[in-house]
Amino acid sequence: MIYEVDSLGFYGTYGGAFIPELLQKNVSELQDNYKKIIQSETFQKSFHQLLRDYVGRPSPLYYAKRLSEKYRTHIYLKREDLNHTGSHKINNTIGQILLAKHLGKTRIIAETGAGQHGVATATVAALAGLECVVYMGEKDIERQAPNVSRMKMLGATVKAATSGSKTLKDATNEAIRDWINHPHDTYYIIGSVVGPHPYPDMVAQFQSVISEEMTMQLAAQTGRAYPDRIIACIGGGSNAAGAYYYFLDNKAVELISVEAGGLGIDSGHSAATSILGTDGVIHASLTKLMQDKDGQIIEPYSISAGLDYPGIGPLHAHLISSGRTKVLTANDDEAIAAGYELTRLEGIIPALESAHALAALPKIDFKPDEITVVNLSGRGDKDLATYLNHLKKYQ
Amino acid sequence: MSNNRLKKIFQKKSKNLLSIYITAGYPKIDAMPKLAGVLARGGIDFIEAGMPYSDPLADGPTIQHSSSVALQNGIHLDLYFQQIKQIKEETDLPLVFMGYFNQILKTGIQNFLEKSTDAGIDALIIPDLTPEIYLAKYQSVFEAYNLPLVFLISPTTPLERIQLIDKISKAFIYVVSSSATTGKKGQFGLREKAYFQRIAGLDLKNPTMIGFGIDSAEKYQMACKYANGAIIGSAFIKSLHGEDYLKNAETFIEKVKKV
Numbered sequence: 001m002i003y004e005v006d007s008l009g010f011y012g013t014y015g016g017a018f019i020p021e022l023l024q025k026n027v028s029e030l031q032d033n034y035k036k037i038i039q040s041e042t043f044q045k046s047f048h049q050l051l052r053d054y055v056g057r058p059s060p061l062y063y064a065k066r067l068s069e070k071y072r073t074h075i076y077l078k079r080e081d082l083n084h085t086g087s088h089k090i091n092n093t094i095g096q097i098l099l100a101k102h103l104g105k106t107r108i109i110a111e112t113g114a115g116q117h118g119v120a121t122a123t124v125a126a127l128a129g130l131e132c133v134v135y136m137g138e139k140d141i142e143r144q145a146p147n148v149s150r151m152k153m154l155g156a157t158v159k160a161a162t163s164g165s166k167t168l169k170d171a172t173n174e175a176i177r178d179w180i181n182h183p184h185d186t187y188y189i190i191g192s193v194v195g196p197h198p199y200p201d202m203v204a205q206f207q208s209v210i211s212e213e214m215t216m217q218l219a220a221q222t223g224r225a226y227p228d229r230i231i232a233c234i235g236g237g238s239n240a241a242g243a244y245y246y247f248l249d250n251k252a253v254e255l256i257s258v259e260a261g262g263l264g265i266d267s268g269h270s271a272a273t274s275i276l277g278t279d280g281v282i283h284a285s286l287t288k289l290m291q292d293k294d295g296q297i298i299e300p301y302s303i304s305a306g307l308d309y310p311g312i313g314p315l316h317a318h319l320i321s322s323g324r325t326k327v328l329t330a331n332d333d334e335a336i337a338a339g340y341e342l343t344r345l346e347g348i349i350p351a352l353e354s355a356h357a358l359a360a361l362p363k364i365d366f367k368p369d370e371i372t373v374v375n376l377s378g379r380g381d382k383d384l385a386t387y388l389n390h391l392k393k394y395q
Numbered sequence: 396m397s398n399n400r401l402k403k404i405f406q407k408k409s410k411n412l413l414s415i416y417i418t419a420g421y422p423k424i425d426a427m428p429k430l431a432g433v434l435a436r437g438g439i440d441f442i443e444a445g446m447p448y449s450d451p452l453a454d455g456p457t458i459q460h461s462s463s464v465a466l467q468n469g470i471h472l473d474l475y476f477q478q479i480k481q482i483k484e485e486t487d488l489p490l491v492f493m494g495y496f497n498q499i500l501k502t503g504i505q506n507f508l509e510k511s512t513d514a515g516i517d518a519l520i521i522p523d524l525t526p527e528i529y530l531a532k533y534q535s536v537f538e539a540y541n542l543p544l545v546f547l548i549s550p551t552t553p554l555e556r557i558q559l560i561d562k563i564s565k566a567f568i569y570v571v572s573s574s575a576t577t578g579k580k581g582q583f584g585l586r587e588k589a590y591f592q593r594i595a596g597l598d599l600k601n602p603t604m605i606g607f608g609i610d611s612a613e614k615y616q617m618a619c620k621y622a623n624g625a626i627i628g629s630a631f632i633k634s635l636h637g638e639d640y641l642k643n644a645e646t647f648i649e650k651v652k653k654v
Binding site for chain 2: 022164169173177295
C-alpha cells in the first residue's frame with residue numbers, strides 16, 4: 001500500500017493529530033494499540049461474524065440493467081443501503097464498539113449529522129450494553145426527527161450541540177469536548193475518515209470490507225478482478241474510502257469522488273470542499289477545508305445533511321492532490337433528479353448522499369464495455385420528505 | 396530573546412504571578428486595549444490575548460460564547476494585531492497570543508510569526524499544536540523567531556512527556572488544573588492538590604502557571620502555592636457584562652488580588 005499513514009498519522013502532507021494535550025492520553029492509547037487489536041485473530045473473528053450475521057454482509061453487488069441501458073455501459077451498485085440500519089455507517093461502528101470493549105471503556109459518545117452514524121452507534125451500543133451519548137446539531141435535530149426517535153428508542157441520549165452553526169461540525173466539536181471532560185471511561189466513535197490519527201486510517205480499514213467484497217463479487221459475476229471505475233460520494237469520505245481501499249494501488253481503476261455542490265459552487269451555498277477549500281486543520285486533522293483568510297471555518301451547505309461537512313478526510317485530500325482520485329460535483333437539483341432516476345429505473349430509493357454519486361453518471365463519457373461500480377452508501381427512507389417536495393416535477 | 400518581556404517578568408518574580416485571558420473583540424470590538432489598561436493598573440503580570448476562533452476545541456461554553464460574539468463584532472487577525480500594538484504602546488505588560496493552529500497555518504506560519512513579532516507578542520499558546528508535530532514539522536520555522544511556544548500539561552500527561560515539554564519550552568509551562576475544557580466549576584480537591592504537588596516536585600527548569608477553572612481568590616491563592624502563578628480566563632470573561640464591563644473587570648481583579 002502506498003497510501004498508508006506514517007507514524008504521526010500523515011498521508012503525505014495531510015492528516016496528523018492536532019489535539020489539545022487533554023486528549024493526548026486517549027488518542028495515544030488508540031494510536032499505540034489499534035493496529036495490534038484490529039489485526040488480532042479474535043477481533044477479526046468477532047468483527048466478521050457480526051458483519052455477516054448482524055449487519056447482513058456481504059452486501060450484494062447488483063447489476064443495474066435498466067440504468068446500464070440508459071447510459072450504454074455496465075453499471076453495478078454496491079448495495080450498502082441493504083445493511084442493518086440502512087447505510088455503510090454500521091461497518092465502522094461494529095469495528096469501533098469491539099475496540100471500545102477491548103479497551104475496557106464503558107461509555108460511548110458519537111457525533112452525527114443526518115443521524116445515520118448516530119443510529120449506527122446507538123445500535124451497536126445497545127448491542128454491547130454500553131451507555132451512549134450522541135451529539136447532534138440543534139438544527140439537525142429538527143431536520144432529522146425520525147433518526148432522533150430511533151436513537152432514543154435504542155436507549156441513547158441525544159444531546160443538542162448549540163454552539164456555532166448548530167450542525168455536524170459543531171456536534172463533532174461537542175463530542176471532542178465531551179471526551180476531554182471524560183478522560184477515563186469514554187470511547188469516541190467517530191463516524192467518518194476524519195479526526196485525529198488513528199481515526200482516518202482505522203475507519204478506512206473498517207469500511208474496506210466494501211471493496212474487499214467487491215473484488216470477489218466482480219470476479220464471480222464478470223470474470224474480472226477490478227472495475228474500470230468506482231464512483232462514491234464524499235462528505236468526510238468514509239464510504240468512498242471503503243469502496244476505494246483495495247483498488248487504491250491499481251491505477252487501472254478510475255476513482256471518482258462526488259462532492260455536494262449545493263446550490264452551485266459559486267453560489268456561496270456549497271459543500272464542494274476540495275474545490276472551495278484550502279489546507280488547514282479541522283477536528284485535529286490537516287486537510288482541505290472551507291475557511292476564510294483568517295482560518296475561521298466556513299459553514300458549508302448541501303441538501304444532504306450527510307455531505308455538508310466543511311472538511312474532507314485527510315486520505316481524500318492526499319488522493320485528490322496526488323491526482324489519484326478525480327472530483328466531480330453534483331448540485332442539489334442534480335442529486336434529486338438522480339434519486340428519482342434510480343427509483344424509477346431500478347425500484348431503489350437511494351439516500352440523498354448516494355444520489356450525489358449517481359448524479360455523476362450523466363457527466364461521464366462511458367464506453368459500452370466498461371464496468372462502473374457506484375457505491376450506494378445508504379437508503380433514502382430518511383430523505384422521503386425532501387424527495388417529495390420535488391414530486392410534481394417527476395409525475 | 397533578551398528583550399522578551401515575559402522572560403523578564405519570570406526573572407523578576409517567582410511567586411504569585413497572575414495572568415488574565417482576554418478574548419479580543421469581546422464584549423465590544425475595541426474592548427481589548429481598554430481591558431489591558433484596566434489589567435495593567437490592577438497589577439497583573441501578563442496578558443493572555445485570545446484571538447477568537449470559530450471552532451475552539453479546548454474551550455468550554457464561556458470562551459466559546461465570547462469568541463462567537465467577538466467574531467460577530469467583526470474581530471479579525473489584522474485588527475487583533477493593531478490592538479496588540481496599541482496595548483504595547485500603552486503598557487509594559489507582556490502579551491501572550493492564544494489561538495488555534497489553523498489560524499496560524501492559514502495566515503502562513505512565517506507571516507504569522509512576523510506579524511506577532513512586529514506587534515509585540517512575547518509568547519504563543521497554541522493548544523492544538525502537539526510537541527510531537529511541532530518537533531517533526533515546525534520547530535525550525537518557529538525557532539527562526541524569538542517567540543517561545545507555551546505547551547500545556549494535564550493530569551493525564553505522563554512523566555516522560557512532561558520532561559520532553561520542559562526540555563523544549565522556553566517561557567513557561569501551562570499546567571491545566573483538571574481534565575476538562577476551560578471554565579469548569581468546582582473546588583480543587585485532593586486529586587488536584589496531589590497532581591499540583593507532583594508537578595511542583597519535578598524540579599522543572601521552566602516556571603509553571605496553573606490555569607483552567609480558576610474563578611476565585613481562594614483558587615488563585617491555592618494554585619500559587621504549587622506553581623509560580625495562575626491564569627484566569629472564563630471567570631474573568633464572565634465578569635465582563637453590561638455597559639460597565641470595564642468597571643466590572645476592575646472589581647474582579649481587586650477581588651482576586653485581595654488576600
